[in-house]
Amino acid sequence: MKRRLLLLVPLVLFLVLGAFLYQGLSINPFDRESALMAREFPAFELTTLDNPQQRVDEGDIKGEVTLVNVWGSWCPTCRQEMPQLLDLADRGVRLIGVDYKETAASDAEKRAQGQAFLTQFGNPFAFNVFDPLGSLGFDLGVYGAPETFLVDADGIIRYHHTGYITADDVESIIMPEVEKWR
Amino acid sequence: MALKAPSQGHPWLASVLLLTGWLLALQVMAEAIEVRRFESPVTEQRYQSLTATLRCPKCENQAIGDSNSPIAADMRDKVYEQLNDGRSDKEIIDFMVQRFGDYVLYNPRLEGRTLLLWGLPGALVVVGGLALWAIIRSRRRVSVRQLSAEEQARLDELIDRERRS
Known part of the structure; x- marks a missing residue:
């Protein structure tokens, strides 16, 4: 009898492995925790989108719970995300944009691209950081836009949203996270 | 009657197409x-x-x-x-x-939480080896077991019958 039971070992192993691999099929590989979680917002020194003379750095992010949204006029999903960001701004959340790697050749044209995007789709941002080479994006570990970081008043990254924020996400994830860190 | 090869169109057309394709491929490679x-x-x-x-x-x-x-x-x-x-x-x-x-x-780096990842294959080889060893040992014991008198009698009878046929 005992020997008979031993014959079931391969079947059991197969079932365990099968269940393990099967649940792996439904895991979204982009749902992974940011490497910057609970770390300080990276240091940077750039200018604002509107004014090439106005310098900004990580100190300008601090002071209040803030959503930092990385976008670009070349990014179609960023357009679809805009209504949700405007909604968040209406609810009194402070948003700062990072205009990430516009595609035009010169900086002046890149700024024009970014500004045209905001004119057309709305501007929920307190200000926009102009990041033509993607250097701030790189330090944030951004690998595609849109991406959104929740930064607390001390400048610590508390939440990272990869990809598009849906209207549902605003209610179920973003607002609770904002409240949690306020 | 002279045998004619099936028509293949203009041979130069084929070469031009081939050359164009090749140049396009080169351009794509150069971009990458x-x-x-x-x-x-x-x-x-x-x-x-x-x-x-x-x-x-x-x-x-x-x-x-x-x-x-x-x-x-x-x-x-x-x-x-x-x-x-x-x-x-x-x-x-x-x-x-x-x-x-x-x-x-x-x-992945070898650290506390990746220990399972790095250690599991080795552990499986060891477990598999032990299982194999156990199986071989038990099989060998079965094969050297002496036949009982009853079994021996039946074997003799079978061999005997085989010889006569």
Whole structure:
């Protein structure tokens, strides 16, 4: 009898492995925790989108719970995300944009691209950081836009949203996270 | 009657098409190739191995050396820049992990939470080996077992019957 039971070992192993691999099929590989979680917002020194003379750095992010949204006029999903960001701004959340790697050749044209995007789709941002080479994006570990970081008043990254924020996400994830860190 | 080969159209047309296709392919290849100059063959070797072992965060299953995605190109630029600054391989890898997480490592580090990952294959080989050893040993014991008198009698009878037929 005992020997008979031993014959079931391969079947059991197969079932365990099968269940393990099967649940792996439904895991979204982009749902992974940011490497910057609970770390300080990276240091940077750039200018604002509107004014090439106005310098900004990580100190300008601090002071209040803030959503930092990385976008670009070349990014179609960023357009679809805009209504949700405007909604968040209406609810009194402070948003700062990072205009990430516009595609035009010169900086002046890149700024024009970014500004045209905001004119057309709305501007929920307190200000926009102009990041033509993607250097701030790189330090944030951004690998595609849109991406959104929740930064607390001390400048610590508390939440990272990869990809598009849906209207549902605003209610179920973003607002609770904002409240949690306020 | 002379045999005629089936018509193949104008032979020059085929050559022109072939040449065009080849030139197009060349152009595509030229776009994908980045020209980089290295101080020494050793640095170039390090560049090749780093870009082959760092995983592109955007494309699920490609090394940054194989990927055309913009972030992979940015990462290659950073690797190149840091190699020229004299950073060590470990520093460069740490730099990437700090930003993009352990995901970018095709060779996960050996640490507490990756112990299972690294240890499991070895452990399975050991367990499998022990099981195999146990099975072989028990089989061998069965085969040397003496026949009982009853079995021996039946065997003799069978052999006897076989001989007579």
